[in-house]
Amino acid sequence: MTVRGEYLGMPLVINDLQHEYREFFGYCAKHDLHLQNCDDCKLFRYPPTTACPFCASPKATWKPVEGKGTLYSYGEVHHAIQPVFRQYSPYMLLLVELDTQKGKPGEYDGLRFTGNLAKPDGDLAPPELVRSVGIGTRLRIVYKDAGDGISMPLWTIDETATQPAKPWRYAIE
Amino acid sequence: MAASGDINADSEKFLRGKYAIVGVGETAYVRGSGRTTRSMGTEAVRKAIEDAGLKPSDVDGMLSYSYNDSTFSPTIAGDLGIRPNFYMDVYGGGSSTEALIGIAMGVIEAGMCRTVVIFRAMNGFSEIRIGGTGGRGAVAPVGGDGLFTRSYGLSSAGQMFCQSFMRHMYDYGTTPEQVAMVKVIHSEHASSNPKAFYKKRMTVEDVINSRMIVKPLHLLDCCVETDNGTAIVITRIDRARDCRHAPAVIQSVVGRCCKPRPDMHYQAGPISTVAGHYAKDILWPNAGLGPEDVDVTGSYDAFTFTTMLQLEDYGFCKKGDGGVYVSDGTMRLGGRRPNNTSGGHLCEGYTHGVNMVIENVRQLRHDIDDSCPMGANGKRQHSYDYREGGCRQVKKVEVTANLGWAMPGTGSAMVMAQDNR
Numbered sequence: 001m002t003v004r005g006e007y008l009g010m011p012l013v014i015n016d017l018q019h020e021y022r023e024f025f026g027y028c029a030k031h032d033l034h035l036q037n038c039d040d041c042k043l044f045r046y047p048p049t050t051a052c053p054f055c056a057s058p059k060a061t062w063k064p065v066e067g068k069g070t071l072y073s074y075g076e077v078h079h080a081i082q083p084v085f086r087q088y089s090p091y092m093l094l095l096v097e098l099d100t101q102k103g104k105p106g107e108y109d110g111l112r113f114t115g116n117l118a119k120p121d122g123d124l125a126p127p128e129l130v131r132s133v134g135i136g137t138r139l140r141i142v143y144k145d146a147g148d149g150i151s152m153p154l155w156t157i158d159e160t161a162t163q164p165a166k167p168w169r170y171a172i173e
Numbered sequence: 174m175a176a177s178g179d180i181n182a183d184s185e186k187f188l189r190g191k192y193a194i195v196g197v198g199e200t201a202y203v204r205g206s207g208r209t210t211r212s213m214g215t216e217a218v219r220k221a222i223e224d225a226g227l228k229p230s231d232v233d234g235m236l237s238y239s240y241n242d243s244t245f246s247p248t249i250a251g252d253l254g255i256r257p258n259f260y261m262d263v264y265g266g267g268s269s270t271e272a273l274i275g276i277a278m279g280v281i282e283a284g285m286c287r288t289v290v291i292f293r294a295m296n297g298f299s300e301i302r303i304g305g306t307g308g309r310g311a312v313a314p315v316g317g318d319g320l321f322t323r324s325y326g327l328s329s330a331g332q333m334f335c336q337s338f339m340r341h342m343y344d345y346g347t348t349p350e351q352v353a354m355v356k357v358i359h360s361e362h363a364s365s366n367p368k369a370f371y372k373k374r375m376t377v378e379d380v381i382n383s384r385m386i387v388k389p390l391h392l393l394d395c396c397v398e399t400d401n402g403t404a405i406v407i408t409r410i411d412r413a414r415d416c417r418h419a420p421a422v423i424q425s426v427v428g429r430c431c432k433p434r435p436d437m438h439y440q441a442g443p444i445s446t447v448a449g450h451y452a453k454d455i456l457w458p459n460a461g462l463g464p465e466d467v468d469v470t471g472s473y474d475a476f477t478f479t480t481m482l483q484l485e486d487y488g489f490c491k492k493g494d495g496g497v498y499v500s501d502g503t504m505r506l507g508g509r510r511p512n513n514t515s516g517g518h519l520c521e522g523y524t525h526g527v528n529m530v531i532e533n534v535r536q537l538r539h540d541i542d543d544s545c546p547m548g549a550n551g552k553r554q555h556s557y558d559y560r561e562g563g564c565r566q567v568k569k570v571e572v573t574a575n576l577g578w579a580m581p582g583t584g585s586a587m588v589m590a591q592d593n594r
Contacts, residue, residue: 007315007324010315010323011314012315012320013314013315013316014316014317014320015316015317018316021317021320025320045440046437046440047318047437049436053433053434053440072336072340073336073337073339073343074335074339075332075335075336075338075339076387077332077387077388078385078386079384079386079387080326081328081329081332082323082326082328084326088326091326093326093332093335093336095336095439106441106442108442108443109440109441109442110442114321114322115325116326135340135343168343170342170388170389171348172349172381
């Protein structure tokens with residue numbers, strides 16, 4: 001069945017053929033992070049795929065993954081393209097590297113999530129919070145419910161983690 | 174660092190020196206063309222065929238690329254009376270140019286046709302803007318792959334590339350001022366290009382002080398969106414030698430070479446390394462040349478950063494030294510290896526790569542269309558005075574390289590040389 005939701009006023013849709021996406025966002029709807037784990041090479045992958053990017057095996061099992069990681073890189077949008085994002089600018093385009101499978105299968109590889117910086121309640125981060133985050137900041141996953149069978153994963157500062165004294169930020173604020 | 178050199182591109186029958194670009198054509202680079210892509214495509218193709226000294230009936234192959242924002246080959250063929258023995262219109266933007274040149278060589282080699290024209294016609298400012306500004310795409314429902322991108326306000330090229338650019342600054346200490354020099358230098362070149370949409374010379378301060386679009390990209394780190402048609406004609410070297418101008422001989426092409434995970438390149442690290450890292454291992458061995466042999470480069474400048482990342486990963490400098498390379502004067506007219514002497518996408522106009530190939534063809538012909546006076550032989554008498562409004566012909570050009578960018582994970586490239594028979 002087609003999953004429909006709404007997030008920040010944007011209609012979301014996962015049609016009934018996109019089984020992998022339905023699974024992923026279905027776990028998100030339970031505020032639970034699961035990724036496909038290859039039955040053959042045992043590696044996780046992101047985003048969901050129809051076969052294993054590392055060994056081409058079609059067989060995978062959804063397994064829980066800890067939603068914690070480090071900011072690997074980012075962009076900061078000041079001129080939004082999508083109208084809905086104008087009211088939230090500046091907003092951060094995060095690339096969060098999970099602790100899980102960091103440095104695998106290659107030394108510089110990892111599970112890197114796209115996403116936005118949010119407050120702990122899942123609302124997009126205000127400017128002062130955006131300015132406090134940079135490469136190296138420890139983040140944890142949060143969810144914003146968007147409908148039956150779909151919640152959007154987002155990232156917030158991990159209050160329990162040891163944070164870098166000064167996360168790396170672009171030279172000009 | 175991912176292992177390089179795991180591709181043996183030295184096939185027994187590669188086509189070094191066997192094909193050439195013989196004709197180039199373009200419309201004006203404008204905002205608000207007031208006409209269709211069909212009209213612009215037709216003009217560009219007609220001019221390229223004329224430039225080659227050929228008739229439309231001499232051309233029997235056509236290739237084009239678009240984002241469903243253009244006119245397909247059969248329509249342009251009809252307008253010009255071309256009867257194609259082969260045509261194909263593919264989906265794609267940046268880096269398609271060099272890839273289609275390779276395909277053109279292949280289809281001619283296969284005997285499917287004799288001479289191919291490649292065109293790209295787009296109202297990139299007045300109809301469909303690649304950045305998505307104001308388009309229906311910006312408000313369409315989010316589904317499929319877009320759930321991992323557009324749902325996060327991650328949709329335009331700048332928004333998709335910024336993480337790679339930022340990580341290069343983090344990994345190598347690249348500064349905003351170094352990268353801004355790409356715009357500064359390309360604007361200097363454009364100031365001597367009567368065709369350029371932006372002819373004004375810019376400073377580092379102009380770039381740094383322009384408004385922020387998406388960190389680390391200021392407005393002037395981004396290319397100009399324009400309306401234009403561009404075209405090139407390719408044929409086998411024996412036929413090329415009968416054409417009007419000296420052929421720009423193709424030494425090597427790489428088409429849409431990818432990093433691992435082209436579906437989502439952020440997964441394969443380091444993300445500050447781009448597709449050129451892989452493409453270089455096809456480009457240089459097939460050309461029988463290396464970066465040190467190249468006199469002029471055309472490194473795709475959708476953004477200041479894309480020029481830098483590609484020059485670095487194709488080996489024009491040490492990995493990580495891209496910021497130094499683009500700012501130390503090497504790629505300025507009069508420098509060791511000028512880049513984008515037309516002003517490129519940042520200043521001349523946005524064509525998804527064709528205009529950078531056109532410019533290098535003219536450099537190799539020693540026939541750049543600047544403001545230098547015409548001589549009795551119908552060619553410009555170049556002064557090599559690179560001040561504003563002056564010359565942009567490079568004094569000695571035997572070998573050029575084009576480095577085409579689709580995205581950090583995908584790129585194409587081509588080496589051309591003067592005919593040395």
